[in-house]
Amino acid sequence: DTEVTQTPKHLVMGMTNKKSLKCEQHMGHRAMYWYKQKAKKPPELMFVYSYEKLSINESVPSRFSPECPNSSLLNLHLHALQPEDSALYLCASSQDQDRGLTKNIQYFGAGTRLSVL
Amino acid sequence: AQKVTQAQTEISVVEKEDVTLDCVYETRDTTYYLFWYKQPPSGELVFLIRRNSFDEQNEISGRYSWNFQKSTSSFNFTITASQVVDSAVYFCALSPLGDTGRRALTFGSGTRLQVQP
Numbered sequence: 001d002t003e004v005t006q007t008p009k010h011l012v013m014g015m016t017n018k019k020s021l022k023c024e025q026h027m028g029h030r031a032m033y034w035y036k037q038k039a040k041k042p043p044e045l046m047f048v049y050s051y052e053k054l055s056i057n058e059s060v061p062s063r064f065s066p067e068c069p070n071s072s073l074l075n076l077h078l079h080a081l082q083p084e085d086s087a088l089y090l091c092a093s094s095q096d097q098d099r100g101l102t103k104n105i106q107y108f109g110a111g112t113r114l115s116v117l
Numbered sequence: 118a119q120k121v122t123q124a125q126t127e128i129s130v131v132e133k134e135d136v137t138l139d140c141v142y143e144t145r146d147t148t149y150y151l152f153w154y155k156q157p158p159s160g161e162l163v164f165l166i167r168r169n170s171f172d173e174q175n176e177i178s179g180r181y182s183w184n185f186q187k188s189t190s191s192f193n194f195t196i197t198a199s200q201v202v203d204s205a206v207y208f209c210a211l212s213p214l215g216d217t218g219r220r221a222l223t224f225g226s227g228t229r230l231q232v233q234p
Contacts, residue, residue, distance in 0.1 A: 031220070033221075040227075041226070041227075042208055042224035042225065042226055042227055043162070043208075043222075043224055045221045045222070048220075048221060056221060088160055090160075090162065092162075094220070104150055104167070104212065104214070104220055105152075105164055105167055106164070106222060107164060108154075108161055108162035108163075108164075109161065110159060110160055110161040111160045111161065113160070
């Protein structure tokens with residue numbers, strides 16, 4: 001099973017709203033990632049968590065706030081977003097230790113399509 | 118710095134034709150991983166293959182085959198006898214080996230493949 005589940009699938013929010021994106025995996029992966037993907041562009045890394053600690057923040061604005069409450073769950077809290085933040089937000093996970101052939105393969109969820117009005 | 122170039126923005130073929138997607142990369146790392154992902158219209162990035170930099174064997178999986186040539190920094194992907202279900206955006210990606218903090222994927226800009234019936 002290589003399933004990463006993201007909710008909601010679609011989200012429309014105003015610039016003054018607070019919302020959260022959720023990502024869940026039950027593969028025992030200890031590394032989790034948030035990517036942002038604009039239309040017709042490749043995914044761009046936002047954050048990396050390793051063993052529930054933030055290890056990479058790619059200079060993301062503070063209106064995006066990640067949280068990793070446990071090894072299976074990753075949240076992205078959104079506040080005071082701008083219309084240009086409208087995008088597909090993808091979550092991914094990977095094993096952090098070498099366990100056979102699947103190390104460092106990032107498995108992605110289906111994403112949350114976010115529209116900021 | 119790492120860079121992945123997919124020069125073909127869009128390819129259109131007729132069903133049953135063979136098609137090759139090109140990928141050229143740049144990295145200063147001596148060891149690294151190369152990947153191909155498929156992104157259908159639904160949005161999910163589907164893992165297709167991972168190749169280690171020290172393993173230059175070509176690989177075939179059903180109708181898919183990959184040609185890795187370290188001497189030319191290329192990792193090309195061929196679909197034999199294409200089908201309509203192959204229509205998607207295909208991304209080539211690169212990541213260094215090492216701890217999680219350095220395992221971010223660098224994606225190419227993607228190649229949109231349209232297979233006409």
